[in-house]
Amino acid sequence: MKIFAKTTILFVLFMISDIIAGFLPFPFPGSILAMIILFFMLLSGIIKTKNLEPVSDFLLKNMPLLFIPPTVSIISYLDILKSVLWQFLAVCIISTIVTFALTAYSVKLTVYLLNKKRGNKENA
Amino acid sequence: MLENITSQPIFGFSLCVGAYTIALSVKRRFNYTLLNPLLVGALIVIAILSVFKIPLESFLTGANFVSMFLGPATAALAISMYNQLDTIKKNLLPILVGSVVGAATAVASILLLCKMFGLNAEMTASLLPKSITTAFGTELSKQLGGIVPITVAAISTTGIFGAITAPYLIKLFKIKNPVASGLAIGASSHVLGTSKAIELGEVEGSVSSIAVGLCGIITVIIAIFVRF
Known part of the structure; x- marks a missing residue:
């Protein structure tokens, strides 16, 4: 019974x-708005995680299953994909490396500045 | 005879769930990044459809019932973010800075590369969400007028590339802080990268999963203002 209530x-x-x-x-x-709303409902305590588990757990763990239909549908677009294959791969690979590097360095810089600020306070 | 069975919704649904079950046990037996359950599951379905000459539409009549759960599953991501609340509080500023920089860099680099390669608007819209998790990416692709299956392919390619190369990228860019590497992995290669980040360490894993959620939201917000 509880499973049905939680699912609902x-x-x-x-x-x-x-x-x-x-x-x-x-x-x-809508789904991303739902996530944001649920996050704030959890923060404010209106909903507790135990009100949604184990239904939420089950869905989260099996996310890949939900993407099998759109992945299989790629067979209808193979011609389009083939016509831009090297550009497609280049965009995926280059932008992943650039994003990785800039994100890591921005965090390094932030942590460095935070530590410096803390150090100044302790010295003062 | 075969058509009588395959044209019913229960066929596509069972094929989808069955293929996923096989893919899960393959993943359990050989724990290798390339063998991710989505990729293997989809390949099994494609193989069966082409061997038995079953039209894609017949499969989708049933398989679309599976996709129906995507909305609620995406909402449930709030719970995994909420469970990381302590880590978020402890590293609030680095996490916010990293996620904004990560999302902005991903969008900017994709737009720039697409322009350089002369890709059209439809293809650019399909590639724009490639660094965020599939739940967000497919929605964003639809909204921007992209081809959702191409977006899923780009997200998987990015995720697998990111997960395989993450340890080497950490060495190459000399990243020693676990918060920095966790954010970089999550921002650049979403959930698939996070699975590798969890292997690298507890902080890396939890920071990476926070980055996936935050970068997803920030990317969707940036996309409101992007025109191409």
């Missing part, structure tokens, strides 16, 4: 968020 809570929460997203003045995916 999660699904209704998603549906309401999806409706709200439709009223926003800019395009925003």
Whole structure:
């Protein structure tokens, strides 16, 4: 019984968020709005994680299953993909390396500045 | 005879779940990044469809029931973020800076590369969400007018590349701080990268999963303002 109640809570929460997203003045995916709303509901204690587990756990653990249908659909787009294959691979590889490097260095710099600030306070 | 079975929704649904089950046991037996359950599961389905000459539409009639759970599953990601609350509080500023820089760098580099390579608007829209997790990426691709299956392929390629190369990139760029490497992995190669980050260490893993959620949200917000 509880499984059904928990499933309903999660699904209704998603549906309401999806409706709200439709009223926003800019395009925003309903499922991501649902995640943000749920995060704040958890923070404020309106919903507790135990109200949604183990349904949420099951869905999170099996996310790859949910993406099998769109992945299989690639067979309808093979011609398009083949026509831009090297560009496709180059974008994936180059942007991953650039994003990795800049993110890591920005965090390194932030941590360095924070430590310096802390050090100054201790010396003063 | 075969068509009578394959045209029913239960066929596509069972094939999808069955292929995933096989893919999971393959992953359990040989723990190798390339053998991720999504890739192996999809390949099994594609093989069966082509061997028995079953049209893609027949498969999708049933398989689309599986996709229905994507919305609620994405919402549930809030729980994994919430479970990391202590780590977030402890490293608030580095996490925020890293996620904003990560999301912005990913979007900017993809737009620039697509322009350099002369890719059209549809292809650019399909590639733009490639660094964020599939749950966010497919939604964003739809919203921008991209081809969702191409987006999924780009996200998987990025994730597998990121997960395999992460330890080498950490050495190459001389990253010693675990918070920095965790954020870099999560921002550049989403959930697939995070699976590698968890192997590298506890801090790396949890910071990486936070970066996946935050970078996803920030990318969706940036995309509101992007025109191409």
